[in-house]
Amino acid sequence: MTKTMERRSWLSRLLRDRRGNFGMMTALVFPVMLAAGGVAIDLTKMVMIKAELQDATDAAALAAASSLANDGKTVAQAKEIAMRFLKSQMTTGGSADAEGDQDEKDKNDYTSATVIDVKETVLTGDSKSFQVDVATSYTLEFNPFTRLLGQTSTKMNARSTAESGTAEKKHSISMFLVLDQSGSMSFITNEKDPDKNKKCQNHTSSNWYTANLPETSPCYISKIAALKTAVASLVTELNTADPEKKYVRTGAVSYNDKMLATVDLAWGTATALTYVNAIAKVPQGGTDSSGAFAQGLKKVKDPAEETIHKNKSGQVPSRFILFMTDGENTHYNGAANNTKSDEETKKSCQAARDAKIEVYAVAFMAPQRGQDLLKACATTGSNYFEATNMAALISAFKEIGSRTAATVARLTK
CATH class of the missing domain: 3.40.50.410 (von Willebrand factor, type A domain)
Known part of the structure; x- marks a missing residue:
């Protein structure tokens, strides 16, 4: 048998050989499966944290507006109340406070990520109206599997506005x-x-x-x-x-x-x-x-x-x-x-x-x-x-x- 024929025979056997195919397929598909699983986990977490973030800003805005109208708090005190409410909502038992999220906790400083604005309007007589705007953000660190796709984190935002008036400003x-x-x-x-x-x-x-x-x-x-x-x-x-x-x-x-x-x-x-x-x-x-x-x-x-x-x-x-x-x-x-x-x-x-x-x-x-x-x-x-x-x-x-x-x-x- 000539060398040319031997080479053709060897190549033919190699092409017909199916051993190891599963390993090759696994090597190709497995990273994709891991990434898909990671994305599913992170998407679920994103939805939960987004809802918690919105609830937190809602509670903060309403608490501040109520304190201005009903408790006679100053604007500075109302802002402190709003920040306390927001931090309390986001750091007590929610998805954002789950175990194993230390990197996220380290990167999410709510004091610096939150903007609280209070607009005070003096009306006729002694009455006043207040508008409280609370905006904050949260950076979610993706798990290692999602990072296989090249994205390491995402930022989520939430904003709420509440209005109130002093006791003198009733609804005429x-x-x-x-x-x-x-x-x-x-x-x-x-x-x-x-x-x-x-x-x-x-x-x-x-x-x-x-x-x-x-x-x-x-x-x-x-x-x-x-x-x-x-x-x-x-x-x-x-x-x-x-x-x-x-x-x-x-x-x-x-x-x-x-x-x-x-x-x-x-x-x-x-x-x-x-x-x-x-x-x-x-x-x-x-x-x-x-x-x-x-x-x-x-x-x-x-x-x-x-x-x-x-x-x-x-x-x-x-x-x-x-x-x-x-x-x-x-x-x-x-x-x-x-x-x-x-x-x-x-x-x-x-x-x-x-x-x-x-x-x-x-x-x-x-x-x-x-x-x-x-x-x-x-x-x-x-x-x-x-x-x-x-x-x-x-x-x-x-x-x-x-x-x-x-x-x-x-x-x-």
């Missing part, structure tokens, strides 16, 4: 109630009167036209009675926030197939509550919300409201309309019309939106068209409430009262 508001007292408000809810022996006229859509409707038991609570209870829950929230009647002004108007009597905005809630409680136990008439809503808009939009608030509390008021119905519009200016009132009411709702007047809308056991109108009028989706029973109505009014009377520091970003 003007609120007008626009309430339905059409005939359907006489109808019963599904709530029974606690007095089991009590009898009453249980009005429904099927017996509404029955003359001298007899009293029966059990006695169900009517929609109008439920509304009065709901308004009382709203009033309680506002009174709690403003016991001295220095920051809250309320008024009210009601409607059936036309706009009914109006009570002007006045300090506190007593005048508006008295008005609501005086509504007839058995309301009558169709439904036309256009005139009443336009009236409420006119009252809260009046420039004199701002002057009245400034003269007493030094505040520019936030302005609200609470719009409620249990039905759908059937009239316009006293005449039967199924569309005009909706059109005009929506125009007024848009005018309120343009004037930065916030509208809360409550549909109480209302049909679809009534719901659609109130959804269109509510300033945002969260300002719309759909109450299908008395308990839900009371809850909606209480929530609206709580929101509008809010005085505590709030996280804004």
Whole structure:
């Protein structure tokens, strides 16, 4: 056999030989597998630390804002409080404080990595507002496997802002109630009167036209009675926030197939509550919300409201309309019309939106068209409430009262 043939035979055997292939594949793939595993571990850790970092800046900003408004702390003291909160959050049991992370601990000096800025604004009178910004960063050292890809670490950032005001700077508001007292408000809810022996006229859509409707038991609570209870829950929230009647002004108007009597905005809630409680136990008439809503808009939009608030509390008021119905519009200016009132009411709702007047809308056991109108009028989706029973109505009014009377520091970003 010639040398050329021997070489060809040897090369052929080598090419056919599969021994050692697994070792070669392992040598090629194993580093990639290690790197992939390292990346998975570090990604999980990044997500956890990022969340902890955001929670820490949130807590620090809120703590500082609260101390400025409620405890009379100076700006320097508030910054110290914010730093303590941040360090406490990041060095107590979290992922950033896990065992084996000494290199990270050595490289993450929160004092130098954190910027705390406090903006203090002097308002009318003795009141002040504060804005606290907290920004920090954290350097995560990758594990040796991830470093096989050439990256040794990454920096994560977090930022939070909180606002607060001194006790003198309460949330000054003007609120007008626009309430339905059409005939359907006489109808019963599904709530029974606690007095089991009590009898009453249980009005429904099927017996509404029955003359001298007899009293029966059990006695169900009517929609109008439920509304009065709901308004009382709203009033309680506002009174709690403003016991001295220095920051809250309320008024009210009601409607059936036309706009009914109006009570002007006045300090506190007593005048508006008295008005609501005086509504007839058995309301009558169709439904036309256009005139009443336009009236409420006119009252809260009046420039004199701002002057009245400034003269007493030094505040520019936030302005609200609470719009409620249990039905759908059937009239316009006293005449039967199924569309005009909706059109005009929506125009007024848009005018309120343009004037930065916030509208809360409550549909109480209302049909679809009534719901659609109130959804269109509510300033945002969260300002719309759909109450299908008395308990839900009371809850909606209480929530609206709580929101509008809010005085505590709030996280804004």
